[in-house]
Amino acid sequence: MSNLKLLAQSLGLSITTVSRALDGYSDVAPATRERVQAAAQAMNYRPNPAARSLRRRKAEAVAVTLPTEPGRFGPPIFLNMLAACGQRLAEEGLDLMLLPIAGRAGEMDTYRRLLDGRRADAVIVVRTRLEDERVAFLTERGIPFVTHGRTARSEEHAFIDGDGEAGFREAARQLAATGHRRIAHIAAPQDLTFAHLRRRGWLAALEDLGASEPLEYTAQPTEAGGYEAAQWLLQQSDPPTALLCATDSMAIGALSALKERGLAAGRDIAVIGHDNLPSAAFTDPPLSSMEIAAPDVGRQLADMLIARLGGRDARELQTILPVRQVPRSTHGPAD
Known part of the structure; x- marks a missing residue:
């Protein structure tokens, strides 16, 4: 040694x-x-x-693994954020290394290769899970890391996250204020922390409103998942008047399902997503969404990791940012 x-x-x-x-x-x-x-x-x-x-001559590397689908590199929400993160890290002589991961099966093998081969000096974890084996592994190894998103033990590690729970609670309340009573949720898998918290916000709003049995469908956080979920929800005997979707990608898929049935989003049924993707402003009609109310999340994430590399206590580096609503044409009232 x-x-x-x-x-x-x-x-x-x-x-x-x-x-x-x-x-x-x-x-x-x-x-x-x-x-x-x-x-x-x-x-x-x-x-x-x-x-x-x-x-001193070696540029140290910061690794981040991104979930991918065939022919696609990472969820769109992360790409602009990581570009800003990479720019900030470069100012400190650190290189950001993006690694596409096709599924969870080989993800931990990738982490072991990175760290055992000393190819990465620090790690950024995205799309966290409630029980996240990556976080446990990095903690055990003593590797500096930060997460975009929380876990079930967030008090033990550095993270930055949006308050998706409050955002979804507020969105459901706004829908109810315009006359909606059957507000369905298109959920992402509940082992993902963001999905769990957003669903919890939706459920809290329904409880506040004294709503009847919750109507929901869980699918993958993609356009195909949102399309599948909307198709099922619209087939119910008492279909929803509003769809609150865990991500914009899912909401875009839901818009396609509505169009196939001759329904107009914002007139026949309200649709709201989360992430405020650039494409959301250009769907037909433009998609209502919500987003973290901070323009520099990528730089904040980089600053947090730089502080960890400098020995700062992880418990001092935990940030939950507010979420703001971005109403557009699909934010329509109930008939």
């Missing part, structure tokens, strides 16, 4: 954080830098000059 690794283990820090502290990087918290230097002196640690020179 290398002396650097022993030093890192004795401090309970990652090797990356210790090496950056010893190399004088400005992103390392002063208290952490002092603690590392004191421990190094106590251990009589002397860095290898050649290795240190190589480390």
Whole structure:
């Protein structure tokens, strides 16, 4: 075992954080830098000059895995966010490495290859799950990481997230205020944290309104999933007057199902999504949506990871951002 690794283990820090502290990087918290230097002196640690020179020239890598479908690279909501994140990381000499993952089966193998092969020094986790094996693995390995989204144990790690629960509760209340009483939910799989929280907000609004038995359908968070869900919901004996969709992609699929049945979104049935994708403004009719009310989520995520690399406590890096409604033409009142 290398002396650097022993030093890192004795401090309970990652090797990356210790090496950056010893190399004088400005992103390392002063208290952490002092603690590392004191421990190094106590251990009589002397860095290898050649290795240190190589480390200073090496661009460190931050990895993020993105769920993909055949012929598509990642959910659209993440691409602009990660572009801004990558720009901010580059300012600190860090490279953002995007890795497409076709399914959960091989995802943990990818994580092990990345870290065992020292191909990544830090990780950004997106589309979190309530019980997320990636978060548990990174925590056990002591790898600096942040998540876009929460988990069942969010108090233990750094994260940034939107308040989807409050957003969906507010959207359902707005629909009810315009006369809707049969507000159905097109849900994403409930192991995904965002899907769980958005459904919880919808259910809370129904409870507030004293609504009858909830009407919902769970599908994959894609256009095809939204189309499938809307087809099923519209076939019910008492179909909904409004569809509250877990994502814009699902809502776009639902619009297609409505059109096939000769129904006009916003006139015959209201449809609302989440994410405010650029394409949402150009659907026919333009899709009502909601989004995190912050223009710089990608940079905030990068700043959070830089702070973690600098030794900042994860419990000090936890942000829930408000969600704002983006009403467009599909936000219509009940007949």
